Amino acid sequence: MNAVAKILPLPACPDTRAAFDAVVERLRRAKTLMLATHVGPDGDGLGSEIGLLHALEAMGKKVWVVNAEPVPAMYRFLPDWQRLGIQGCGDLPDQVDVMVVVDCGDSDRLGDAWHLRDRASSVVNIDHHVTNERFGDLNLVLPEACAVGEIVYDLLQALRAPLKRESALGLYTSITTDTGSFKYTNTTARTFRIAAHLVDLGVEPWPVALEVFETASQGKMALTGDVLAHTRLVGATQQVAMALIPFDMFVKTGTTKDDVEGLIDLMRRIDTVEVAALAREEEPGRWKVSLRAKRRADVSKVAENFDGGGHPFAAGFNIVGNAERWLEKLEQALVEATQGGH
Numbered sequence: 001m002n003a004v005a006k007i008l009p010l011p012a013c014p015d016t017r018a019a020f021d022a023v024v025e026r027l028r029r030a031k032t033l034m035l036a037t038h039v040g041p042d043g044d045g046l047g048s049e050i051g052l053l054h055a056l057e058a059m060g061k062k063v064w065v066v067n068a069e070p071v072p073a074m075y076r077f078l079p080d081w082q083r084l085g086i087q088g089c090g091d092l093p094d095q096v097d098v099m100v101v102v103d104c105g106d107s108d109r110l111g112d113a114w115h116l117r118d119r120a121s122s123v124v125n126i127d128h129h130v131t132n133e134r135f136g137d138l139n140l141v142l143p144e145a146c147a148v149g150e151i152v153y154d155l156l157q158a159l160r161a162p163l164k165r166e167s168a169l170g171l172y173t174s175i176t177t178d179t180g181s182f183k184y185t186n187t188t189a190r191t192f193r194i195a196a197h198l199v200d201l202g203v204e205p206w207p208v209a210l211e212v213f214e215t216a217s218q219g220k221m222a223l224t225g226d227v228l229a230h231t232r233l234v235g236a237t238q239q240v241a242m243a244l245i246p247f248d249m250f251v252k253t254g255t256t257k258d259d260v261e262g263l264i265d266l267m268r269r270i271d272t273v274e275v276a277a278l279a280r281e282e283e284p285g286r287w288k289v290s291l292r293a294k295r296r297a298d299v300s301k302v303a304e305n306f307d308g309g310g311h312p313f314a315a316g317f318n319i320v321g322n323a324e325r326w327l328e329k330l331e332q333a334l335v336e337a338t339q340g341g342h
Helices: 014-029 043-058 107-119 148-159 165-178 189-200 205-212 218-229 247-253 263-268 299-304 327-338
Strands: 032-036 062-065 096-102 120-127 138-141 232-234 240-245 275-283 286-293 314-320
Touching: 014 096, 014 120, 014 138, 014 148, 032 043, 032 107, 043 062, 043 096, 043 148, 043 165, 096 107, 107 120, 120 148, 148 165, 148 189, 165 189, 165 205, 218 240, 218 247, 218 263, 232 327, 240 263, 240 327, 247 275, 263 275, 263 286, 275 327, 286 299, 286 327, 299 314, 299 327
Parallel strands: 032 062, 032 096, 096 120, 120 138, 240 275
Antiparallel strands: 232 240, 275 286, 286 314
16 A cells, blocks of 8 residues: 555646755755754644654655654654654754755744754755745745645655655644644645545544544643633624633643643634634743634734734734733734734
């Protein structure tokens, strides 16, 4: 089942096709590579790295993963997850051929991993965020892809790289997390064809779903209750849901920022809600704000107004200061977004 699957590639303009071919050639020629994804790593970034790590090593290449932050507990079912961090790269050489960055629209979001870029002869930026800043020497940015894992799948197919169960599990995790278990609007027939091939390679969907979507600590359940109890509905038709997680709420529930994943989707489920915003205080005075849309609003444009970015239906930004200083402005921007303004 390791043969190259006959799945049509993503539609691409000539410039994108040229970028894809250039990345394939750069990966083909590289003998040493380091991989990185954004701080607060998620299923798409980590799964894409696992896919690349095992496939490239099977091609005889040396690969290190230099993520700045540790793997969240919910993703520690991934094979070799212990290798996904700078702390495990003591043997990283002073010079490598390529640094591959996945699922990161802005180099600042790489944290300390970006400080290692001078060790690489070139930087390859692989992403699907429409707001990507094209910070690589080669930039392969495909907003039409459901996940970076879909792009990595295509690259590995073009390389005719050995695709074993370990890589398949990483890519499946990438795709299932970024499509919300195959239910978001970025899910296509092609998504299912790729997923079917990955299942043919040995991936079992239920254990992945169990780890990612169906398991939570008691602390996370308490945090969920607090967030939902303090969610405000604003706008003329209560079309915007907003909630804050101050730092002391994490302390009270014994949780961390990793436990926030999925909470905003519960807020978005409220029947009147078109847009949800969840702000978490990661340390006193430093906030990470996540935005989600349901049908019409483009929250990536709202995020850009706060120096952030993302996708039309999922975006975010970081901001410093007392929430009272920016919360009203954000509320107004989200209400306008639901009415067609930005």
